[in-house]
Amino acid sequence: MNATSLCLARTLVIATATVSGGVAAQPAAVGFWEAREASVASAPDSPKVRIAIWDSGVDTTLFPGQVARDEDGALLLRGYDAFKQRQDTAMAVLPEGLLARADELNAMLRALDDRDSGEDTAEARAISVRMKAQSPAEAAAFDDDIGRWGGFVHGTALADIALRGLPDAEIVIARMEWWHGDPPVPCWTRELADREAASIGDLLAFVVASGARVVNMSWGRAERAYVRNLEKCAPAMAPSERQALARYTVEAIREVLRTGMQAAPDVLFVGAAGNASSSMEAANPATRFTLPNFILVGAVDRHGVTTEWTNTGPEITLFANGDRVEARLPGGMTSYPSGTSMAAPLVANAAAKIWTVRPGMSGAQVRQLLERTATPNVSGQPLLHPKRAVDAALER
Numbered sequence: 001m002n003a004t005s006l007c008l009a010r011t012l013v014i015a016t017a018t019v020s021g022g023v024a025a026q027p028a029a030v031g032f033w034e035a036r037e038a039s040v041a042s043a044p045d046s047p048k049v050r051i052a053i054w055d056s057g058v059d060t061t062l063f064p065g066q067v068a069r070d071e072d073g074a075l076l077l078r079g080y081d082a083f084k085q086r087q088d089t090a091m092a093v094l095p096e097g098l099l100a101r102a103d104e105l106n107a108m109l110r111a112l113d114d115r116d117s118g119e120d121t122a123e124a125r126a127i128s129v130r131m132k133a134q135s136p137a138e139a140a141a142f143d144d145d146i147g148r149w150g151g152f153v154h155g156t157a158l159a160d161i162a163l164r165g166l167p168d169a170e171i172v173i174a175r176m177e178w179w180h181g182d183p184p185v186p187c188w189t190r191e192l193a194d195r196e197a198a199s200i201g202d203l204l205a206f207v208v209a210s211g212a213r214v215v216n217m218s219w220g221r222a223e224r225a226y227v228r229n230l231e232k233c234a235p236a237m238a239p240s241e242r243q244a245l246a247r248y249t250v251e252a253i254r255e256v257l258r259t260g261m262q263a264a265p266d267v268l269f270v271g272a273a274g275n276a277s278s279s280m281e282a283a284n285p286a287t288r289f290t291l292p293n294f295i296l297v298g299a300v301d302r303h304g305v306t307t308e309w310t311n312t313g314p315e316i317t318l319f320a321n322g323d324r325v326e327a328r329l330p331g332g333m334t335s336y337p338s339g340t341s342m343a344a345p346l347v348a349n350a351a352a353k354i355w356t357v358r359p360g361m362s363g364a365q366v367r368q369l370l371e372r373t374a375t376p377n378v379s380g381q382p383l384l385h386p387k388r389a390v391d392a393a394l395e396r
Contacts, residue, residue: 032303033321038386040356042167047359049352051162052212053345054174054203055155055219057091059330062156066163068170068210078206079175083186084195091330092152092177098145105149106329112146117324117338140182148180157327157337158218162345162352169352172210174203179229187233188226193249196221197256204260208267213355214366216348218272218341220285223250253286261291268363270348272340273298273311280313288315293363295370297384299323299343304377310340317371320346320384350386358393369393 050068060067060075068076081087098105111127113119134142159171176199179186186192207215226246230237261269271287273280273296280288280296287296299310299322307322322343324336351366361369373389374382 036383036385036387037165038350038353038390039165040353040390043356044168046168046356049166049169049214049355049359050172050210050212051166051169051348051352052172052174052207052210052215053155053159053162054176054207054215054217055158056151056153056177057089057155057175058159058171058173059156060090060173062328062330062332063159063163063171066167066170068172075173076210077173077175078203079173080177080199080203082177082179084192084199087175090173090175091155092175094148094152098148101145102331105145106153106331106333106335108146109150109153109329110335113324113335113337117336144181151178151180153329154218154341156330157335158216158341158345160328161325161342162216162348164349166349166352166356168356172207172212174207174215176200176203183233184229185233188229188245188249190245190248193245193252196249197252200253201256201260204257204264208260208264213267213363214348214351215267215269216345217269217287218339218344220272220274220283220287221250221253222274222276222286223247223284226250250284250286254289257286258289258291261294265293265364266362267293268348268351268366269294270344270351271296272344273313273316275299275309275339276311277309278311280311280315283311288313290315293367295347295367297340297344297347298381299338299340300377300381300383304383306377306379306381317382318347318374318384319343319377319381346386347384350384350389353386353390354393357390358396361393361396 070076077088077090079087079089087093108127111123114121115124115128163169163171223246226249227242230242230245271294274283274285276283295318296316298312298316298319299307300319301307301323302321320343322338322340324338325342327335327337329335347370350370354366354369355361369392370389371382373385373392375385377383
């Protein structure tokens with residue numbers, strides 16, 4: 001699978017699913033994180049905390065009564081396609097042939113995730129055998145299908161993680177797409193860079209206007225991804241021109257994000273650090289900056305140990321579990337995805353729980369509370385502690 005082409009902050013594969021008629025591989029005991037979990041009481045008469053899932057789209061059928069609506073009863077969602085044109089659908093519009101293979105593709109994602117996370121399952125062994133036997137053409141088709149499907153399901157898994165234990169919360173959907181294929185479609189241009197920045201500015205303004213208190217952003221738009229796009233689809237372009245266009249794109253997006261976030265102090269924006277085993281400086285995603293109401297999240301495993309694949313750097317001020325986090329895929333199948341993408345909505349979930357008990361706090365105050373109540377692991381990384389954070393909010 002071409003993870004770079006998806007530009008989604010995650011590692012291995014995006015998600016896993018139960019094979020029809022089979023039993024999903026279960027994760028190891030997660031007592032470390034269970035002991036840190038926070039519970040908040042249901043309060044039907046209180047305003048619902050809104051969480052924006054700014055990602056690849058959400059299967060709204062999985063969350064009845066928890067998708068925010070406007071005063072006319074319409075779902076609060078906005079979307080853009082891969083060419084950065086408005087397309088207000090809850091999920092990406094895929095070819096019918098791909099949608100008809102949903103169960104098969106979910107099973108393939110599950111098998112890949114099992115294999116890459118060291119789970120010795122029959123599915124993991126079978127997918128390894130299958131991949132070794134592929135011709136170059138078959139391997140290319142496999143990568144394209146898995147890449148597109150992985151992006152398609154990503155946002156649904158994040159929504160499931162972010163809403164867990166929050167029956168009174170609801171989601172706002174901000175959807176965007178990335179390129180796919182080899183060579184990638186679309187091939188990057190300055191016009192697309194300008195459209196990308198404009199669409200991101202529009203989506204940011206939309207989630208804020210929709211009343212979201214916390215915004216989950218499990219993506220980064222890294223500079224190297226744009227360079228790789230151009231290496232594939234514009235081989236005649238000079239390397240210096242590719243680098244300049246990539247840098248222009250990242251800086252344009254970063255400016256839009258900083259400006260929009262600064263104008264929304266009551267909102268907490270949660271970003272994922274990425275999974276390239278890189279420093280943030282070397283990866284240079286558009287989300288590499290600091291603001292009082294923006295927090296970048298790295299990943300540790302089920303036991304609180306820093307993963308070998310999480311990005312690192314001084315901009316990352318909180319770590320959460322990114323190791324086979326339970327989530328559902330479109331249609332409701334259980335999955336155990338890995339990556340900083342999955343660590344981020346755990347932080348968003350904790351922030352929403354804080355706002356459930358203390359709705360008057362600002363985005364910066366919630367970030368400070370999450371960081372202040374974190375506890376260090378053996379390597380010194382500050383680990384999310386939802387229970388301590390919610391208890392501290394109740395004491396305010």
